[in-house]
Amino acid sequence: MGTSIFFACVTAFAVVVYVLADGFDLGVGILFLLAPRDEDRDIMMQSIEPVWDGNETWLVMGGLLLYAGFPAGYYILMPAFYLPVMLMLFALIFRGISFGFRFQDPRLRPIWDLAFAGGSLFATFAQGLILGGIVNGVPVVDNAFAGGPFAFFSIEGVLCGLGLVFGYALLGAGWLIWKTEGPTQAFGRAAGRWSLIFTAIMMALVSAWTALSNAEVATRWFSFPNIVFLGPVPTITAIVIVGIWFSLESRHEIRPFLLSILLFFLGLAGLVVSLWPYVIPGEITIWDAASDRATQIFAGVGVAIILPIVLAYQAHAYWVFRGKTVPGGENAYHASEP
Amino acid sequence: MSCVVTRLLQVIAMDAVILSRLQFAFTIGYHILWPTYTIGISSYVACLSFLWWRTGNTVYRDLMRFWTRLFAMGFGMGVITGVVLSYEIGANWSAYAHVVSNVLSPLFMYEALSAFFLEAGFIGIVLFGEGRVSRGTHFFACCMVALGSLLSATWILAANSWMQTPAGAVRDAAGIFHPVSWVAIIFNPSFPFRFMHMVCASFLTGAFVVAGVSAFYMWKRRNLDTAHVAFSMAMWTVLILAPTQLVLGDMQGLNTREHQPTKLAAMEGLWDSGNGVAATLIAWPDMAKEKNLYEVAVPKLGSLYLTHSWNGYVQGLKAVPARDRPYVPIVFFAFRGMVGIGLVLLATAITGAILRWRGQLFTTRWFQLLAMAVTPLGFLAVLCGWTVTETGRQPFLVYGVLRTADAVSPISAAAVTTSLTIFIVVYNLLLLAFFWYGALTILRGPTGEKATPHSVRPGIDESAPAVLVSGTRAAHPAAGD
Numbered sequence: 141m142g143t144s145i146f147f148a149c150v151t152a153f154a155v156v157v158y159v160l161a162d163g164f165d166l167g168v169g170i171l172f173l174l175a176p177r178d179e180d181r182d183i184m185m186q187s188i189e190p191v192w193d194g195n196e197t198w199l200v201m202g203g204l205l206l207y208a209g210f211p212a213g214y215y216i217l218m219p220a221f222y223l224p225v226m227l228m229l230f231a232l233i234f235r236g237i238s239f240g241f242r243f244q245d246p247r248l249r250p251i252w253d254l255a256f257a258g259g260s261l262f263a264t265f266a267q268g269l270i271l272g273g274i275v276n277g278v279p280v281v282d283n284a285f286a287g288g289p290f291a292f293f294s295i296e297g298v299l300c301g302l303g304l305v306f307g308y309a310l311l312g313a314g315w316l317i318w319k320t321e322g323p324t325q326a327f328g329r330a331a332g333r334w335s336l337i338f339t340a341i342m343m344a345l346v347s348a349w350t351a352l353s354n355a356e357v358a359t360r361w362f363s364f365p366n367i368v369f370l371g372p373v374p375t376i377t378a379i380v381i382v383g384i385w386f387s388l389e390s391r392h393e394i395r396p397f398l399l400s401i402l403l404f405f406l407g408l409a410g411l412v413v414s415l416w417p418y419v420i421p422g423e424i425t426i427w428d429a430a431s432d433r434a435t436q437i438f439a440g441v442g443v444a445i446i447l448p449i450v451l452a453y454q455a456h457a458y459w460v461f462r463g464k465t466v467p468g469g470e471n472a473y474h475a476s477e478p
Numbered sequence: 479m480s481c482v483v484t485r486l487l488q489v490i491a492m493d494a495v496i497l498s499r500l501q502f503a504f505t506i507g508y509h510i511l512w513p514t515y516t517i518g519i520s521s522y523v524a525c526l527s528f529l530w531w532r533t534g535n536t537v538y539r540d541l542m543r544f545w546t547r548l549f550a551m552g553f554g555m556g557v558i559t560g561v562v563l564s565y566e567i568g569a570n571w572s573a574y575a576h577v578v579s580n581v582l583s584p585l586f587m588y589e590a591l592s593a594f595f596l597e598a599g600f601i602g603i604v605l606f607g608e609g610r611v612s613r614g615t616h617f618f619a620c621c622m623v624a625l626g627s628l629l630s631a632t633w634i635l636a637a638n639s640w641m642q643t644p645a646g647a648v649r650d651a652a653g654i655f656h657p658v659s660w661v662a663i664i665f666n667p668s669f670p671f672r673f674m675h676m677v678c679a680s681f682l683t684g685a686f687v688v689a690g691v692s693a694f695y696m697w698k699r700r701n702l703d704t705a706h707v708a709f710s711m712a713m714w715t716v717l718i719l720a721p722t723q724l725v726l727g728d729m730q731g732l733n734t735r736e737h738q739p740t741k742l743a744a745m746e747g748l749w750d751s752g753n754g755v756a757a758t759l760i761a762w763p764d765m766a767k768e769k770n771l772y773e774v775a776v777p778k779l780g781s782l783y784l785t786h787s788w789n790g791y792v793q794g795l796k797a798v799p800a801r802d803r804p805y806v807p808i809v810f811f812a813f814r815g816m817v818g819i820g821l822v823l824l825a826t827a828i829t830g831a832i833l834r835w836r837g838q839l840f841t842t843r844w845f846q847l848l849a850m851a852v853t854p855l856g857f858l859a860v861l862c863g864w865t866v867t868e869t870g871r872q873p874f875l876v877y878g879v880l881r882t883a884d885a886v887s888p889i890s891a892a893a894v895t896t897s898l899t900i901f902i903v904v905y906n907l908l909l910l911a912f913f914w915y916g917a918l919t920i921l922r923g924p925t926g927e928k929a930t931p932h933s934v935r936p937g938i939d940e941s942a943p944a945v946l947v948s949g950t951r952a953a954h955p956a957a958g959d
Contacts, residue, residue: 190602193557197598200564201590207568208587211579218568218575219887225569226897230904233558237908240554244915284572289893432580434657439584446591453599460603460610 143436147209148417148426150443154205156408158198160311160401165192167312169235169260170305171331173253179467180324181253187319187465189239194454196232206419208439212283212429213419220278220285221270221292228266235259264308268301269293275300275350275357275414280423299349303342307404310335310384314397317388321464325393332388332396340381343407347374350414356422357414370413377406493891495883498570501898503868505562507861508905512556514860517627517677518684519549523604524620525711531613541704543608544924545688550605551912551919553597559905564590570894574875574885581647581655581663582637589633597626628677635676639669641876642867643737649879667737671730672867678723679863683856685715686823689830690853691920693846704924706840709849713830713839720827723820728783734870735784738877739793740802741870744809746780747773751794755780760814763806768796804872808865816862819855826852 165188175181207214218225234255242252269292276294279287313335316328351358361370380403387395415421419429430436526542529535564586568575603611603619611619646662647655657663689712695705735742743749747758747770757779761770781790795803826848833839871877875885 190606193601194595194598196557196561197590197594200561200594201587203564203568204583204587204590207575207579208583211576211583214568214583215572215575215579215887218565219570219572219889222569222887222889222893222897225565226900229562229565230900232561233904233908236558237554237911240551241911241915244918283576285888289890431583432656435580435584438657438660439587442584442588442591450591450595450599454595457599457602460607 143433143440144209144426144430146440147205147430147436150440150447151202151205151209152412154198154202156405158195158202159408160404161195161198162192163308163404164188164311164315164397165195166235166260166264167308167310167335168315169256169312170264170309171312171316171327171335172257172260174331175324175327177323178249180327183320183324183465183467184316185239185242185256187315190461191457192236192239194457196236199232205439205443209431209436210419210426210429211431212424216278216280216283216285216420216424217270217274220287221273223289224266224269224273224292224297228263228270231259231261231263231266233259235263260308261305264305265301268299268304269297271304271411272297272300272346275354275411275421277421278423280420296346296349296353299342299346303339303346306335306338306342307407310339310400311397311404314400318394318397319465321466329388329396333385336381336384336388339403343377347410360414373406373410377403380406494889494894495886497891497894497898498886498889499882501894501901502566502570504898504905505559505566505901507864508909509556509559509563510860510864511857512552512559513627513631514680514683514857515552515687516549516556517624517631517680518682519545519552519687520620520624520627521681522684522688522711523549524617524624527613527617527620531617537704537707540924541708544704544919546605547919548691548916550601551915553601555908555912557598560594568887570887570889571875571885572887574880577653577880577885578641578655578876581657582640584660585633585637585640585664589630589637593626593630593633595626596629597623600626631677631680632673635673636664636666636669639672640664640666642666642672642871643668644876644879653880668730668733671726671733675723675726675730675863676860678719678726679856679860682716682719682723682823683860685712685719686826686849686856687853688712689716689849693849694920695923696840697843697846697850701923701925710834710839713827713834716823716827717831720820720824724824727817727820731784732786735792738870740795740798741804741809741867742784743793743795743797744804744806744870745813745866746784746792747806747810748780748792748794749796751792751797753781753791754778754789755784755792755794757783761810763810765800765803765806768800802873804870809870812862812865812869816859816866819859819862823852823855823859 168184168188172181172184175184203214206217236259238252238256238259242249242256273292273294273296276296278285279291310332313328313332317325317332320328351361360366380399384396384399384403387399417425417427419426523542523545526538526545530538530542567586600619600622603616604623607616607619640663643666644655645666646659646664647657649655688708692705692709692712695701696709731742731745734745744763746755747761747763748755749768749770754777756775756777758770758773758775761773761775764771778788781792782788784790784792795806829845829848830839833842833845839845873881873883875882
């Protein structure tokens, strides 16, 4: 009982860290082809190059925490979302490999530019399809997925997919404003404004659609006494959106990024309110899905001891590569004889 | 009519199994090439980083930077093809994922927690950190990446070995495994041998890659100072590891005979149990006739190396019903491929030692060609070895307990056909890209002729120790352009 709640918290934490960390570097990829100059693209890619691998590891960690803590969630959801999961993996393959290959040979660079931007875009959209699909519900019979290959498709999923694309682009723009300067930073501010407008629209659409189409979620939000606690959430969200808008107009360099993170926190908190305590809405709760207590304890001890250490050295990696990404410095890896 | 529908459903279900097996075999076979490469090369880079830190000899620095570049490309391939596997287990094999979840899920989780994060946390410093951290810290980061790759191998081989020789768990009436002893689960009977065999294979393969690339420079008579150092290091390494691998392989064989006799019988092409069995050198194992055709065998030799006694007892394939046997020819020939390559590599290592003793290691032209020719063989041997152990476990996914046919997801054959087709196209394109860029990097050489046009570095440079920056600039007058 207690260990299940512990695992639910840790899994949610991993998902949040993933969405924020890989969110900004996927966002940089989504904005990649929109940047005006090749120099901007070089700087954009190099600003995330030392950290993207660590960010993406949280995706694996989140999936495996779900498997260790709530295996039913893993073995029912994975086949249910087979096609979007595969789409995400193929997209991440193209995106990941372009880091290694793009700087090798200028002649083929446009191909890797496309692979990087397209990979980022499709991976994000696939994640939205999966997320919206889970909220929308999954057919389950006898503790196994019972649907066809296209059962994953839902309006909710498409809306979430679009919302996530703009949301990640907003995070990516915030990162660029923080980590770059000059024309690249100016591009970040412009991209941030458009991303923010569409993110706000998509958040409103997803919320409205969920409230209208999903009675259980609607009851959860609008019934008394929940509405007393949850009522301010949309208002706070609106205030944060306005705050981001003004920070994009101002000279602040890190504030747009931090406020965008706050916006994502609010969205994900809303998701937790809508889902709790289900792993698969209306079908399987975290207690139905839980693994053996011995399994949760064995895995939980490792998480409690090792995860803080992981966070410490990931923070150290960000610290080593702190400051602005600037053109023209020598680099032992990219330039063989700088 | 309903009979036809049922039959059709059976065909489709069968197809999803076969297609999922093909997809998993292809994606995991492709994936294992990169860990094999990066386990070996990451340790080599750590070794070079240490030598550069302690001696200040620029030959080690140039080699370290060169092999770091080649390592980075392989590392990226390993990461992205590995992410695929962690999701395929749930997507294609959800029934398996269900049955073993309580036992194996923490092992997979520990791999991500202890190994993937460690590699990811320090790879940035290994690739881009030179100049912004001290040489000692760079060496430490190299060690953490190498350690991460070994920890990853530890957890994943523990999980794989548990599927070969399950221990420390009980199965309930519904067929679900429950853990009893984590020590027994992790240190299951075949784990220590499989781990040593695979890690040694990775170091051996990596050393032959270093030898092959160095031999290319010696053949072209360029970059000779770095090439001689690297070639010499590699040939010492293989001289120690090639014979070691033979002993470790023998130990793994004894372990297989004890715990997976049917797999061993398939490897040997041995149909009838008995004492003092022959060693089959080559044959065509005919599964329908239950005997070997065109057999060339040496009497008694099989018992000698399988049991270390002339009259030792070895169990044959006929000891189990036909439905419990693997597809014998694949196991039989893959095993011969692995052992054959092992012997070729051993012969190469010994030849290198003789040439060194005569003072001709760097001047013998034909040996440089040989070293280049054997470069890919280690990878082939690893693929053969995994084919032996995975195909030899069939028709079970968990040996003797869970059948592969019962492990597949409720997914459509068409969906798997789609993903499998894309995997084959994409992975082959990536392999071409890797060879293309790998070849470019090798042609450019350890002290390369031309820099890539865009050299941007992430972040500011204020943390760089002054002495290192000035040293770097002195060595590279063109710095900063």
